[in-house]
Amino acid sequence: MTVSTRDGRGAATQADREASATVLPVAVTENERSSSRRRKGFKLRFKQDRSLLAMSVPVIVLLVIFAYVPMLGNVVAFQNYSPFVGIAESPFVGFSNFARLLEDPEFWHAVGNTLVITAFQLVFFFPLPIFLAILLNSLLRPGLRTLIQAVVYLPHFFSWVIIVTVFQQILGGAGLISQWLRQAGAEPLDIMTNPDTFILLLTSQTIWRDAGWGIVVFLAALSAVDPSQYEAAAVDGASGWRRIWHVTLPALRPTIILLLILRLGDSLSVGFEQLLLQREAVGAHAAEVLDTFVYFSGVVSGDFSYGAAAGLLKGIISLILVLAANKVAHMFGEAGVYQK
Amino acid sequence: MSAHPSTEMMVKPHPPQGVIAKLKNREPIKRPIWQEKPSLAVTIGKFVTLIVVTGAVLFPLWTIVLTSLSTQEAINAAGGLVIIPNGLTISAYVQILSGGVVSRAVGVTMFITLAGTAISVIVSILAAWGLSRPGSLFHRTILFMIIITMFFSAGIIPMYLLVSGLGLINSLWALILPTAVSAFNILIVRNFFMSIDQGIIDSARIDGAGEWRILATIVAPMSKAVIAVIALFYGVGFFNAFFNAILYINDNDKWPLQLVLRAYVLQGQSFVSSGGADTVALNQAQPASLAIQMAVVVLAVVPILLVYPFVQRHFKSGILIGAIKG
Known part of the structure; x- marks a missing residue:
């Protein structure tokens, strides 16, 4: 029945079309026109936008080769990869590399170190730029503010090799302060080689390098605050501290949340280069984090599949973390890293 | 701060000049009347x-x-x-720059930084313009593909396998191509391009100018500031690249400056190159003198100091903030 009805309709349409070569049935033409517009539209749009598309091609090619192919390359995490036979020939072993990871105390040690360092930096590093930015913002001379901002932002552009070298020269066993201590007859410092205080060293290096960056970001947010808000608060009898609490901090809230999200998404990557550079000095135990675990177990020891499994696990958890943090930010009514 | 500049000037036998005069004669700080004195x-x-x-x-x-x-x-x-x-x-600088390990490393780093920045900036500008017109074909798909790389990276091992599979181990291109595209920098430029007044661009289109021509003759000259900013971001990244060099470059002769800095300053190795024949004219068996070590550090800092004032200028333009927010 249905078939015949459909046939009948189709026939009717066909008949209509043929019958009214000049007076076209409205509905049919509408349909046809829109579908042909879509078909022609694609060709037309391609023709129109082809130079725009061509411009994106170099980036697409680079990203496919150096971002997407390696993403697929993570299949080695499910293999017993051997460089001699290649990915295609290496046997698949399912999740056994991951199972091995979960039973490896070294891996858990690296995870623990990573999380402790992240938490430590969140507590001792993160609030500092906020405090300093508020302080700088209270300076009345814009010239002085710009000058200090320029000075403290500078180390952000230094490589980790330079940062660690600077710390070694000042705080190392043969560095400037040890040199003074020795001249005064005291013991030289061992901060650079002491695994017990290593986390303090890491955090102070991060502060030295990145506090200025944070200050710049927060100051920019503060410069957007309408001064009349402060005036109104003052007229209402708010003291300086209360104005900071009720005007300045709320103005910084979106930036604080944004940076927290970025930090949380990155919480599994703590200063890879920074740690790699100081591993010899403080020993592998204190300086082992997830990234160094991947590097040493994978590339250095040649157990590529094992390293890749750890790396993939880290990548996926990081992705989940950043998505989750962003979701939380949306729940608090903040913009977060991305919309939609 | 100097509450009574006039009295101080009277006390001094010579009227202050130059910087001091400016400091003394500058306008008193204007504290808003509602703000109490701390x-x-x-x-x-x-x-x-x-x-x-x-x-x-x-x-x-x-x-x-x-x-x-x-x-x-x-x-x-x-x-x-x-x-x-x-x-x-300046003898330390004369010594390290008159040939040998450090001079070669400076050359390597210059090549990586200049070639890398040029490639990165060009491909980023092209993509940013290519994706800047809302509703153009596939632009959402391509944008999505670019943004994903900000949130998920493949990891060290697959990257290493890829680079060695491409035969780029010990090639300087291994320090350029894998890091040539930064999604973040593309978004910065794209944001800026989208804020350009469409009127000018539309009228150029009506006059028959193609996208390439519009980009080269109208958009790019208007965007010098943002291009400078991403060039600096890319440039600093290539200049500072350290881990990729450890991963991909085994040959000491191709070491960039950061690796030389690590080996000879941080680890205190002596300046002997892989060949052994061409050492720097230094005490070969012992670590280099402190002056020479510090000169290597300075070499790795100075280029940053040179470009830094240009980044500074863009503090207030809000580019950095716009960039962070994506």
Whole structure:
């Protein structure tokens, strides 16, 4: 029945079309026109936008080769990869590399170190730029503010090799302060080689390098605050501290949340280069984090599949973390890293 | 701060000139009337904090630069790093730049930085313009594909396998191509392009100009500031690249400056290159002198200092913030 009805309709349409070569049935033409517009539209749009598309091609090619192919390359995490036979020939072993990871105390040690360092930096590093930015913002001379901002932002552009070298020269066993201590007859410092205080060293290096960056970001947010808000608060009898609490901090809230999200998404990557550079000095135990675990177990020891499994696990958890943090930010009514 | 500039000027026998005159004659700070004057303790605390903070950045740099310029006698007298100038010389720089490991590393780093920045900036500008017209074909798909790389990276091992699979181990291209595209930088430029007044561009289109021509003759010249910013971001990244060099470059002759810095300053190795034949004209068996070590550090800092004022200029333009927010 249905078939015949459909046939009948189709026939009717066909008949209509043929019958009214000049007076076209409205509905049919509408349909046809829109579908042909879509078909022609694609060709037309391609023709129109082809130079725009061509411009994106170099980036697409680079990203496919150096971002997407390696993403697929993570299949080695499910293999017993051997460089001699290649990915295609290496046997698949399912999740056994991951199972091995979960039973490896070294891996858990690296995870623990990573999380402790992240938490430590969140507590001792993160609030500092906020405090300093508020302080700088209270300076009345814009010239002085710009000058200090320029000075403290500078180390952000230094490589980790330079940062660690600077710390070694000042705080190392043969560095400037040890040199003074020795001249005064005291013991030289061992901060650079002491695994017990290593986390303090890491955090102070991060502060030295990145506090200025944070200050710049927060100051920019503060410069957007309408001064009349402060005036109104003052007229209402708010003291300086209360104005900071009720005007300045709320103005910084979106930036604080944004940076927290970025930090949380990155919480599994703590200063890879920074740690790699100081591993010899403080020993592998204190300086082992997830990234160094991947590097040493994978590339250095040649157990590529094992390293890749750890790396993939880290990548996926990081992705989940950043998505989750962003979701939380949306729940608090903040913009977060991305919309939609 | 100087509440009575006029009285001070009267006391002084000579009227102050130059910087001092400017400092004395500058306008008094305008504190808004509603703002109470902070107590002395707060003011002192504030300035001590700021002096400590700026000193923490400037002092190490000062002593490193000064030591690199000091004579061996001055270094011996100080017992190490020099903090008060006492006999200056540029011999450390002459030595490291007259051929050998450091000179070669400077060349490698210059090549990576210049070639890498040029490639990165060009492909980023092209993609940013290619994706800047809302509703153009596939632009959402391509944008999505670019943004994903910000949130998920493949990881060290697959990257290493890819680079070695492409035969790029020990090639300087391994330090350029894998990091050539930064999604973040593309988004910065794209944001800027989208904020350009469409009227000019539309009228150029009506006049028959193609996208390439519009980009080259209208858009790019209007976007010098943002292009400078991403060039600096890319440039600093290539200049500072360290881990990729450890991963992909085994041959000491192709070491960039950062690796040389690590080996000879941080680890205190002696300046012997892989060949062994062409050593720097130094005490070959012993670690390099402190002045020479510090000169290598300075070489790795100076290019940053040179480009830094240009980044500075864009502080207020909001590009950095726009960039962070994506």
